[in-house]
Amino acid sequence: MKNAIKITSLILFIFFTLTSCNQKSKLEINETDPLPSWNEVESKKEIVAYVNDVTNTESENFIPIKERIATFDNDGNLWSEQPAYFQLFFAIDRVKAMAIDHPEWKDQQPFKAVLEDDMEELKKQGEHGLIQLVMATHAGNTTEEFKAYVKDWIATTKHPTKNVSYDKLVYQPMLELLQYLRANDFKTYIVSGGGVDFMRAFVTEIYGIPEEQILGSRIKTKFEYNNGNPKIVRVAELDFIDDKDGKPLNIQKIIGKKPVFSSGNSDGDLQMMQWTASNKYKSFMLYVHHTDSIREWAYDRNSHIGKLDKGLDQANKDGWTVIDMENDWKVIYPFELIKN
Amino acid sequence: MKNAIKITSLILFIFFTLTSCNQKSKLEINETDPLPSWNEVESKKEIVAYVNDVTNTESENFIPIKERIATFDNDGNLWSEQPAYFQLFFAIDRVKAMAIDHPEWKDQQPFKAVLEDDMEELKKQGEHGLIQLVMATHAGNTTEEFKAYVKDWIATTKHPTKNVSYDKLVYQPMLELLQYLRANDFKTYIVSGGGVDFMRAFVTEIYGIPEEQILGSRIKTKFEYNNGNPKIVRVAELDFIDDKDGKPLNIQKIIGKKPVFSSGNSDGDLQMMQWTASNKYKSFMLYVHHTDSIREWAYDRNSHIGKLDKGLDQANKDGWTVIDMENDWKVIYPFELIKN
Numbered sequence: 001m002k003n004a005i006k007i008t009s010l011i012l013f014i015f016f017t018l019t020s021c022n023q024k025s026k027l028e029i030n031e032t033d034p035l036p037s038w039n040e041v042e043s044k045k046e047i048v049a050y051v052n053d054v055t056n057t058e059s060e061n062f063i064p065i066k067e068r069i070a071t072f073d074n075d076g077n078l079w080s081e082q083p084a085y086f087q088l089f090f091a092i093d094r095v096k097a098m099a100i101d102h103p104e105w106k107d108q109q110p111f112k113a114v115l116e117d118d119m120e121e122l123k124k125q126g127e128h129g130l131i132q133l134v135m136a137t138h139a140g141n142t143t144e145e146f147k148a149y150v151k152d153w154i155a156t157t158k159h160p161t162k163n164v165s166y167d168k169l170v171y172q173p174m175l176e177l178l179q180y181l182r183a184n185d186f187k188t189y190i191v192s193g194g195g196v197d198f199m200r201a202f203v204t205e206i207y208g209i210p211e212e213q214i215l216g217s218r219i220k221t222k223f224e225y226n227n228g229n230p231k232i233v234r235v236a237e238l239d240f241i242d243d244k245d246g247k248p249l250n251i252q253k254i255i256g257k258k259p260v261f262s263s264g265n266s267d268g269d270l271q272m273m274q275w276t277a278s279n280k281y282k283s284f285m286l287y288v289h290h291t292d293s294i295r296e297w298a299y300d301r302n303s304h305i306g307k308l309d310k311g312l313d314q315a316n317k318d319g320w321t322v323i324d325m326e327n328d329w330k331v332i333y334p335f336e337l338i339k340n
Numbered sequence: 341m342k343n344a345i346k347i348t349s350l351i352l353f354i355f356f357t358l359t360s361c362n363q364k365s366k367l368e369i370n371e372t373d374p375l376p377s378w379n380e381v382e383s384k385k386e387i388v389a390y391v392n393d394v395t396n397t398e399s400e401n402f403i404p405i406k407e408r409i410a411t412f413d414n415d416g417n418l419w420s421e422q423p424a425y426f427q428l429f430f431a432i433d434r435v436k437a438m439a440i441d442h443p444e445w446k447d448q449q450p451f452k453a454v455l456e457d458d459m460e461e462l463k464k465q466g467e468h469g470l471i472q473l474v475m476a477t478h479a480g481n482t483t484e485e486f487k488a489y490v491k492d493w494i495a496t497t498k499h500p501t502k503n504v505s506y507d508k509l510v511y512q513p514m515l516e517l518l519q520y521l522r523a524n525d526f527k528t529y530i531v532s533g534g535g536v537d538f539m540r541a542f543v544t545e546i547y548g549i550p551e552e553q554i555l556g557s558r559i560k561t562k563f564e565y566n567n568g569n570p571k572i573v574r575v576a577e578l579d580f581i582d583d584k585d586g587k588p589l590n591i592q593k594i595i596g597k598k599p600v601f602s603s604g605n606s607d608g609d610l611q612m613m614q615w616t617a618s619n620k621y622k623s624f625m626l627y628v629h630h631t632d633s634i635r636e637w638a639y640d641r642n643s644h645i646g647k648l649d650k651g652l653d654q655a656n657k658d659g660w661t662v663i664d665m666e667n668d669w670k671v672i673y674p675f676e677l678i679k680n
Binding site for chain 2: 066143187196197200210211212214218221222223225228229230232239245248249252253254255256257271274275278
């Protein structure tokens with residue numbers, strides 16, 4: 001039973017285990033319009049009204065600066081997550097890069113399927129195969145080595161259908177929202193099911209969020225003194241799954257404060273939203289609803305990745321703010337700004 | 341074997357599991373002397389020379405602000421830890437407060453020993469007894485309830501020999517050092533073997549360190565939706581021991597950056613020091629050596645609590661800075677300032 005939970009968790013970890021991007025869009029806050037890539041829609045009005053209210057010292061809803069904790073999911077919330085979590089593409093590409101040192105993989109599943117680009121066979125390998133992929137590619141190296149692998153991958157690899165590097169697939173309107181909140185003294189955090197060390201390797205510059213404000217899933221590590229050149233080695237064993245219940249738990253463990261603002265896009269973010277909604281200060285819960293099949297992807301209640309079902313029900317019931325991507329956002333990605 | 345390690349770890353957790361104080365000494369940095377409670381000794385000169393060097397943009401040792409991570413042990417480093425870690429006194433006092441709801445404890449060890457103030461018998465109960473005490477007093481409540489217990493305890497309880505509340509037993513020279521580093525754009529963290537939620541309940545105001553910059557040991561937690569009034573419940577099972585190897589591991593997990601400045605007082609801090617010493621930026625390792633048997637306590641190589649043996653050897657060998665408390669500090673506690 002315990003193992004079953006672990007396996008299920010690992011799968012969630014893999015599926016929910018993706019991350020970010022590398023577009024240095026140094027936005028200046030536009031004083032008259034802090035969210036220029038948003039249409040004049042309800043979601044935008046609600047965000048601006050909330051920020052104006054809770055930062056107004058005259059308001060009964062004023063929130064002291066040190067309590068202005070804002071937590072953002074990453075996959076499907078700050079960058080895209082289709083046709084699979086981008087971290088899975090990283091694992092696949094790592095297998096290919098590592099294959100030269102692993103001749104045995106040519107005849108060993110799930111590696112054989114990856115090396116032969118046989119996605120049907122890879123699917124057949126199921127949960128167990130995915131675990132093997134993640135552990136083979138994410139563990140057995142030092143924190144420094146792993147960081148270098150991710151940095152190299154993000155700099156050299158393109159998304160299979162969008163044909164731009166993965167870090168270009170961040171959401172321009174969300175970059176503006178992060179900037180807007182920080183300009184109003186909110187401390188912005190990422191709280192993602194994706195791997196924390198995967199994200200830390202490259203998202204800080206894109207989102208303006210320092211390493212210490214990135215929370216995610218992680219594998220175990222061990223410290224080796226190594227004759228005066230100490231290293232931290234990544235071990236092929238799960239340490240924490242930062243998804244569902246794990247999100248409020250990790251927020252409490254690491255931040256130690258309840259957020260006043262949370263943003264997500266799937267049922268995996270629901271407990272974080274519920275926790276935020278229970279803040280004694282006025283709080284704001286924001287769901288990104290993927291409705292744009294042309295510019296991005298359209299999916300919700302029945303999606304394998306980024307399923308939004310219970311979360312949408314609770315958002316409707318409790319009056320949380322829901323972004324309709326197709327209708328609410330003028331552009332999705334920063335590179336559309338350049339085209340325009 | 342695994343259990344033996346867990347038990348040993350728990351004991352370390354208990355012994356190393358203490359914390360802080362409540363003296364609001366709002367120090368202004370004295371421009372001519374940033375460390376006024378320090379004598380003009382080598383340790384002080386080395387600290388000031390280091391800070392001047394790494395904050396000087398003209399220096400080859402200049403450190404960018406975002407990399408100025410400074411990590412401090414708590415027990416025996418920022419406040420006293422004798423005759424036992426203060427968190428153990430909290431556990432003992434909690435048992436007494438909870439006894440009314442636990443009539444069975446009158447006949448049940450180790451609770452019986454605590455209720456009868458029979459410290460000899462409590463010692464005989466050994467590791468297993470200590471584990472029972474910690475779990476009975478630290479788990480089975482919500483994060484909010486636990487915080488309230490700690491806050492109440494620190495406000496109403498006095499140290500057994502110093503006869504002041506525990507939060508008065510912080511080190512004035514270390515408060516000045518924390519302030520001095522922050523004035524030079526270092527981000528100050530606590531990285532303690534003590535319980536993170538115990539510390540967060542009251543140390544923020546004393547040290548000027550927000551909740552999210554406090555790392556420590558912790559027990560497991562679970563999230564309960566509770567019909568729209570979600571709570572996080574503390575579970576009687578160890579989650580992480582933030583001591584020895586655990587310190588660099590927790591720093592990497594939570595901060596994701598290697599410190600440039602670390603301060604501790606025992607062998608439990610040695611791995612954090614070693615990790616810091618391996619920074620590519622110029623780093624500073626500072627040991628507090630308890631040499632003052634009159635104003636505080638004198639102990640090092642053979643001490644049961646706060647043993648400093650291997651750490652002292654490595655400090656001497658590698659030229660790390662060692663504070664001689666008796667000689668280097670004009671005052672130990674803030675209340676001595678008022679007397680003077």
